[in-house]
Amino acid sequence: MNLLEVERLNRAFGGQTALHDISFNVGKGQRLGIIGRSGAGKSTLLRCLSGLDRPQSGKILLEGEDMATLPEARLVVLRRRIGLVFQHFNLLTSRTVAANVALPLEIAGMPKALRSKRVAELLELVGLADHASKYPAMLSGGQKQRIGIARALAAHPALLLCDEATSALDPETTESILALLADINQVLGLTIVFITHEMDVVRRLAQQVLVLEKGRIVARGTPADILDANQMAAILPPNLSQTPQDGSHAIVRLTVGTQALCAPLLHTLEQQCQARFALLHTLPSPEGDGQVDVVVQADGLSVSTMNALQAHACAAEVIGYVPAHS
Ligand SMILES: Nc1ncnc2c1ncn2[C@@H]1O[C@H](COP(=O)(O)OP(=O)(O)OP(=O)(O)O)[C@@H](O)[C@H]1O
Ligand SMILES: [Mg+2]
Numbered sequence: 001m002n003l004l005e006v007e008r009l010n011r012a013f014g015g016q017t018a019l020h021d022i023s024f025n026v027g028k029g030q031r032l033g034i035i036g037r038s039g040a041g042k043s044t045l046l047r048c049l050s051g052l053d054r055p056q057s058g059k060i061l062l063e064g065e066d067m068a069t070l071p072e073a074r075l076v077v078l079r080r081r082i083g084l085v086f087q088h089f090n091l092l093t094s095r096t097v098a099a100n101v102a103l104p105l106e107i108a109g110m111p112k113a114l115r116s117k118r119v120a121e122l123l124e125l126v127g128l129a130d131h132a133s134k135y136p137a138m139l140s141g142g143q144k145q146r147i148g149i150a151r152a153l154a155a156h157p158a159l160l161l162c163d164e165a166t167s168a169l170d171p172e173t174t175e176s177i178l179a180l181l182a183d184i185n186q187v188l189g190l191t192i193v194f195i196t197h198e199m200d201v202v203r204r205l206a207q208q209v210l211v212l213e214k215g216r217i218v219a220r221g222t223p224a225d226i227l228d229a230n231q232m233a234a235i236l237p238p239n240l241s242q243t244p245q246d247g248s249h250a251i252v253r254l255t256v257g258t259q260a261l262c263a264p265l266l267h268t269l270e271q272q273c274q275a276r277f278a279l280l281h282t283l284p285s286p287e288g289d290g291q292v293d294v295v296v297q298a299d300g301l302s303v304s305t306m307n308a309l310q311a312h313a314c315a316a317e318v319i320g321y322v323p324a325h326s
Pocket of ligand 1: 013017018036037038039040041042043045
């Protein structure tokens with residue numbers, strides 16, 4: 001069962017596209033990593049998933065409810081199903097550790113006695129039971145992030161969203177925070193979606209990975225699929241541009257039933273449409289069911305060829321263009 005289903009999400013800022021037709025699912029208890037260059041749209045995506053920002057179009061179904069269109073009053077309630085962890089912890093310096101963790105429970109109106117019990121539980125879980133009455137300034141970066149995590153877990157969320165949760169930490173502390181997140185995922189069955197620019201974090205924590213580039217998903221798969229240097233080079237041609245030049249080749253992503261269907265499909269279409277396709281890459285599709293995402297370079301792509309691709313594949317989308325000589 002999917003906890004989160006994102007369908008054709010679009011978000012623009014003043015005519016500038018930040019997210020374009022983003023679709024993916026996250027199963028309950030899964031750990032999904034999101035990577036991509038600076039400005040690719042990662043934080044924008046996470047803000048939409050957290051209900052802090054609304055997309056212009058598309059659906060964000062959390063446990064079946066669409067956050068993109070939910071009335072504000074209901075969204076406030078649904079947001080309690082989501083915990084957020086930030087790079088710079090965002091703790092209140094004037095509150096003790098315990099009071100920081102208690103904050104979301106206070107806002108939710110939980111009675112004081114229950115709150116204290118829950119806070120004690122959470123501090124135990126993140127290994128800070130002895131630090132309840134300290135202030136954030138007295139703690140290390142790793143300890144601050146543990147408080148951030150405890151606070152995010154306070155209201156028993158179904159989904160934990162982390163934006164660069166370990167980026168401000170040294171490698172050893174990163175290691176211990178990753179171990180804590182993995183533990184929480186295992187013990188509580190919590191679904192985790194995280195952004196990182198550290199490939200090691202992807203390798204350690206992700207089961208599935210999305211690669212964002214200029215607001216689009218350009219690759220998805222397991223960490224092993226994505227992090228293989230050759231595959232990465234194949235997925236993201238370094239000279240990929242968003243606009244066609246004279247005689248440039250289109251890079252197209254197709255989703256097909258199985259890998260075996262892809263080669264005959266391309267061969268048939270080459271003959272029918274006078275186009276030529278070079279296979280760049282295949283990845284298991286996150287849609288599951290044995291579907292495969294195939295990245296091809298198309299020479300002579302016309303509207304009718306694109307229509308034919310869309311008719312024969314489960315999905316077809318131009319993700320960019322490369323110069324003719326490459
Ligand atoms: N509130 C906003 N107003 C205008 N433009 C925005 C806003 N938020 C994001 N953008 C633009 O949307 C694009 C994606 O930004 P985003 O912050 O999501 O990138 P990112 O992948 O998180 O980058 P980084 O790795 O640097 O954090 C950028 O071009 C950015 O300038
Ligand atoms: Mg960001």
